[in-house]
Amino acid sequence: MDHQAAATALGVNRTDLRCLEVLVRGESTPGALAAELGLTSGSVTTMLDRLAKLGHVARAPEPGDRRKVLVRVTPETMAEVWQIYGPIAQEGAAEMDAYTGDQLRTILDFLTRSRALQQRHRERISALPKTIRGANS
Numbered sequence: 713m714d715h716q717a718a719a720t721a722l723g724v725n726r727t728d729l730r731c732l733e734v735l736v737r738g739e740s741t742p743g744a745l746a747a748e749l750g751l752t753s754g755s756v757t758t759m760l761d762r763l764a765k766l767g768h769v770a771r772a773p774e775p776g777d778r779r780k781v782l783v784r785v786t787p788e789t790m791a792e793v794w795q796i797y798g799p800i801a802q803e804g805a806a807e808m809d810a811y812t813g814d815q816l817r818t819i820l821d822f823l824t825r826s827r828a829l830q831q832r833h834r835e836r837i838s839a840l841p842k843t844i845r846g847a848n849s
Contacts, residue, residue, distance in 0.1 A: 718796050722789070727751070728763055732785060735769065736793055739784040 719729040727749070734740060734748055746756040760783060763769040768789040774780035785793070808816065 721796055722768070722792060723766060724763070724768070728759055728768075731756075731759055731763065732768060732789065732793065735783060735785045736790065739782045741774070741780055741782060745783065 715726060715729060719726050722729065722732070724732070730749055731745060734745060740748075742753065742756045742760060745751075745760075746753050749756070751759070760769060760771065764771065767786055769783050770786050771781050771783050774782045811819065
């Protein structure tokens with residue numbers, strides 16, 4: 713999937729698109745978005761202001777705690793996202809029909825292990841000194 717093409721179609725940048733992808737799964741708080749996207753709270757506030765101005769997200773007080781804010785994708789943007797990703801999901805589901813249950817379990821196991829491997833190494837790389845180039849000079 714060409715994420716830049718999707719971002720361009722929605723009129724956003726790649727980080728904004730990542731935010732929308734998270735919010736399509738369900739509403740979230742700005743703090744949870746910051747943690748999931750690896751951004752500062754200030755960056756998330758700026759991003760949400762930009763996405764709200766474009767009509768992609770709406771903010772509302774959390775019913776159980778009025779001090780907290782929930783962010784959700786607007787219905788219009790949800791329709792646009794479905795227009796972009798819906799055909800991919802439908803075609804992907806049809807492709808999966810070619811596999812047996814056992815084969816799908818094997819594929820899922822591989823993808824789960826691969827994601828865990830990538831996460832471990834992302835954490836390892838994040839823990840490296842800010843510049844390792846200078847360490848080898």
